[in-house]
Amino acid sequence: MARIQYSDPSKASDRTREILDKNRHANIFRMMAHSPSYFEQYCRLGGAIRHKGELDPVVRELAITRTGILCEAPYEIVAHKRIGKNVGVTDAQNEALENWQAASCFNEVQRAALAFTDEIVKLKKPTDATFKAIASKLTPAALVELQLSVGFYIMTSKFLETFEIDLQPVTEVVG
Numbered sequence: 001m002a003r004i005q006y007s008d009p010s011k012a013s014d015r016t017r018e019i020l021d022k023n024r025h026a027n028i029f030r031m032m033a034h035s036p037s038y039f040e041q042y043c044r045l046g047g048a049i050r051h052k053g054e055l056d057p058v059v060r061e062l063a064i065t066r067t068g069i070l071c072e073a074p075y076e077i078v079a080h081k082r083i084g085k086n087v088g089v090t091d092a093q094n095e096a097l098e099n100w101q102a103a104s105c106f107n108e109v110q111r112a113a114l115a116f117t118d119e120i121v122k123l124k125k126p127t128d129a130t131f132k133a134i135a136s137k138l139t140p141a142a143l144v145e146l147q148l149s150v151g152f153y154i155m156t157s158k159f160l161e162t163f164e165i166d167l168q169p170v171t172e173v174v175g
Helices: 014-022 027-032 036-051 057-070 074-087 091-102 108-122 128-135 140-162
Strands: none
Touching: 014 027, 014 036, 027 036, 027 140, 036 140, 057 074, 057 091, 057 108, 057 140, 074 091, 074 140, 091 108, 108 128, 108 140, 128 140
């Protein structure tokens, strides 16, 4: 059960209700809607991460799901395994993300991106070797997008866990 009550959409502005409607009134968004201006900007950046840019969506979703795993955020893991599947992440890849280093289902770019993700989450910053490995495989724009995706979903995972956002059936909240 969430640590504070979810916002009441009936008391929200038209703009906030519009954003909630677009996001299927998922619990995370109902909680964020307590702060309408932050909620709107959060959704704007999240939309850019998921729908704009040049980073391969499979790489992006592998990194986001791995971030959720490392941040111990079940809501994020469930949602992004489903989103990942919709953009081409295989069932084998989703299943292997807990221990990706031992798996053979990831290509060289995906492995470099997962190592980069692990170090962003676990260390002060990625090591030079890990940074060089992923930088040699991505354009500067895609590299920036990967880092911002991981950072955004660290924040999201921490938000989910801080407020103890209740899980919902994934089919209700992820298209």
